[in-house]
Amino acid sequence: xxxxxCWLQALSQHPExxxxxxxxxxxxxxxxxxRRAMDLDFLDLLDLKEIDQRIQLISQGxxxxxxxxxxxxxxxxxxGKRFFLKGALGSxxxxxxxxxxxxxxSIELEIGGSPVLCCPPETLLAWK
Numbered sequence: 001x002x003x004x005x006c007w008l009q010a011l012s013q014h015p016e017x018x019x020x021x022x023x024x025x026x027x028x029x030x031x032x033x034x035r036r037a038m039d040l041d042f043l044d045l046l047d048l049k050e051i052d053q054r055i056q057l058i059s060q061g062x063x064x065x066x067x068x069x070x071x072x073x074x075x076x077x078x079x080g081k082r083f084f085l086k087g088a089l090g091s092x093x094x095x096x097x098x099x100x101x102x103x104x105x106s107i108e109l110e111i112g113g114s115p116v117l118c119c120p121p122e123t124l125l126a127w128k
Contacts, residue, residue, distance in 0.1 A: 003062070003085075003092040004040050005112030010061045012114040016054060019045050021106045023119040024095070030111065031121055039093035043100055043119065048081055051096055055083050063087040072097065 004026060011017055024041025044051060056066055064087040072080035078099030085092045106117040 002112065003064070003087075003090050004037065005114070006062045007040060007058065007064070007092060007094070008111055008116050009114040010058045012116060014054075014058050018117060020096075020117070021045060021102065021119055022111070022116050023124055026111065027109075027118055027121075027124060030109065039095060041095045042097070043102065044096055044098040045102070047098055048079075048096060051081060052083075055085075055094060055096070059085050059087075063089060064092060067091075 008022070008026075011020060021043040022040070023043055024039070025035060025037040026040055029035045029037040052066065052069065059065065064085040066083055067086045068084040070082045070084075072082055072095065078097060080095060080097035083094040083096070085094065102119065102123060104120045104123050107120050108115050109118045110116070111118075
């Protein structure tokens with residue numbers, strides 16, 4: 001079972017799904033199938049306030065609990081947060097960031113059978 005795809009499915013049914021824009025390796029894998037995707041990476045369009053509760057609420061639906069968190073890029077204007085989730089079916093890492101420009105807006109793609117708001121490929125490559 002692919003926990004990342006299960007989490008994306010749970011996100012697609014969450015009322016605040018429009019806040020979280022998928023980016024990173026799961027999305028890169030769509031355009032470069034040989035790329036391994038080990039985690040989920042998101043851009044939160046607002047801020048990281050209450051992000052722990054949002055992540056926990058979505059994760060509980062598929063039997064995952066937050067085990068640990070870490071601050072990413074703490075000395076920058078836009079720090080992020082890494083979540084380590086674990087459950088009976090395995091573990092999953094989710095990275096959250098905010099503040100990155102999304103000048104082209106988001107696009108909706110179907111990933112693993114679920115509609116997910118995603119970063120356009122041009123923006124994803126520009127960030128890299």
